[in-house]
Amino acid sequence: MAPKALQPLLPRVRAGLRRLARRRPAARRLMVVAAKELARALDDDVYSSSYFGAGRDPLDRMGLSGYERYDRDTSNANAAAYMVWKNFDVRTTLDVGCATGFVVEGLSELGMDATGTDVSQYAIEHPALGAQGRLVWGDLTDRLPFKTGQFDLVTALETLEHLPPNVVPAALAELRRVTRRYLVCTIPSFGPNEHGPGGWFNVKVRGELQADYEAKGPEYDGPVPYDDLFRDEQGEPIEGHLTIASFRWWTRQFEAAGFVRCGEVERRIHPDLARFGLTKYWNLYVLRTPDAPVPAPALRSPDEVADVERRFSLDTRQPDPEDVRRVEESLPS
Numbered sequence: 001m002a003p004k005a006l007q008p009l010l011p012r013v014r015a016g017l018r019r020l021a022r023r024r025p026a027a028r029r030l031m032v033v034a035a036k037e038l039a040r041a042l043d044d045d046v047y048s049s050s051y052f053g054a055g056r057d058p059l060d061r062m063g064l065s066g067y068e069r070y071d072r073d074t075s076n077a078n079a080a081a082y083m084v085w086k087n088f089d090v091r092t093t094l095d096v097g098c099a100t101g102f103v104v105e106g107l108s109e110l111g112m113d114a115t116g117t118d119v120s121q122y123a124i125e126h127p128a129l130g131a132q133g134r135l136v137w138g139d140l141t142d143r144l145p146f147k148t149g150q151f152d153l154v155t156a157l158e159t160l161e162h163l164p165p166n167v168v169p170a171a172l173a174e175l176r177r178v179t180r181r182y183l184v185c186t187i188p189s190f191g192p193n194e195h196g197p198g199g200w201f202n203v204k205v206r207g208e209l210q211a212d213y214e215a216k217g218p219e220y221d222g223p224v225p226y227d228d229l230f231r232d233e234q235g236e237p238i239e240g241h242l243t244i245a246s247f248r249w250w251t252r253q254f255e256a257a258g259f260v261r262c263g264e265v266e267r268r269i270h271p272d273l274a275r276f277g278l279t280k281y282w283n284l285y286v287l288r289t290p291d292a293p294v295p296a297p298a299l300r301s302p303d304e305v306a307d308v309e310r311r312f313s314l315d316t317r318q319p320d321p322e323d324v325r326r327v328e329e330s331l332p333s
């Protein structure tokens with residue numbers, strides 16, 4: 001959207017450029033090249049079209065980072081929106097690292113005033129249908145384009161591990177700035193987890209180093225040094241993951257930024273993640289600001305829950321018995 005003062009001029013400028021392009025083939029070629037180059041200049045080096053699956057063979061990951069296809073199903077956006085709706089009594093939400101906005105779309109369908117932000121110009125310009133007009137470009141390592149305390153609840157799903165360790169404290173401080181009450185994150189983590197199943201080193205550190213890292217024992221917190229991170233076929237850190245650390249390390253970072261971890265809410269959510277086959281993929285952190293109450297249990301009636309599970313096709317997900325066992329073992333009886 002052009003700045004307000006320029007908007008009255010736009011139809012005339014566009015009509016003039018269109019006339020020029022019709023009359024002069026060289027001018028048309030120049031405009032096409034300029035438009036493509038501008039889009040490239042604005043896009044992010046890593047999180048561009050190919051990261052989100054454009055031009056990929058959908059059956060072959062080719063050893064490259066990113067998605068072979070990125071959609072509401074493969075991104076687990078239905079489970080994410082359901083998890084927020086079921087467990088938090090909130091109205092305004094922000095999804096940081098929203099990609100093309102499937103979580104924003106899901107939360108809007110569940111009645112929330114949902115917004116998304118991402119550093120990828122490509123993703124912001126290819127919004128899911130229900131996220132149109134709700135995605136805003138933003139870089140978490142800089143100041144996000146939102147007011148202090150603007151959102152009841154902020155999510156950062158599979159996103160914080162993409163930042164280098166040295167910028168994590170400032171990024172979490174920025175998340176704290178825009179969060180009024182709750183922050184929900186999933187971050188690939190290793191080591192023991194006080195409030196649910198623990199994590200591991202597999203596909204996080206280089207294969208030949210995995211046994212060495214496992215031998216470090218439960219006291220090791222990381223972050224794993226850059227040179228030891230698992231690589232894709234191009235030799236880059238897999239999926240763009242730059243901060244690989246323990247649950248304990250991340251918890252300390254959140255606390256230093258002014259959040260309080262809500263273990264009891266995580267314990268409520270883990271059985272659902274196991275039912276949806278997500279325990280292996282999502283290492284969960286639920287946090288609140290110091291003034292926010294611990295979210296109450298059973299916010300939604302069984303009928304409402306069953307209805308949303310049906311609408312979001314979560315009732316047909318296959319639980320992995322191994323996940324169910326790990327969750328049961330990790331929770332107090």
Ligand SMILES: C[S@@+](CC[C@H](N)C(=O)[O-])C[C@H]1O[C@@H](n2cnc3c(N)ncnc32)[C@H](O)[C@@H]1O
Binds near residue numbers: 158
């Ligand atoms: C693995 S994808 C996760 C996307 C989505 N949250 C999901 O769970 O499917 C990581 C996302 O983080 C975004 N991202 C990476 N660095 C970022 C930054 N500094 N600020 C905002 N978004 C960022 C990427 O563009 C990408 O969309």
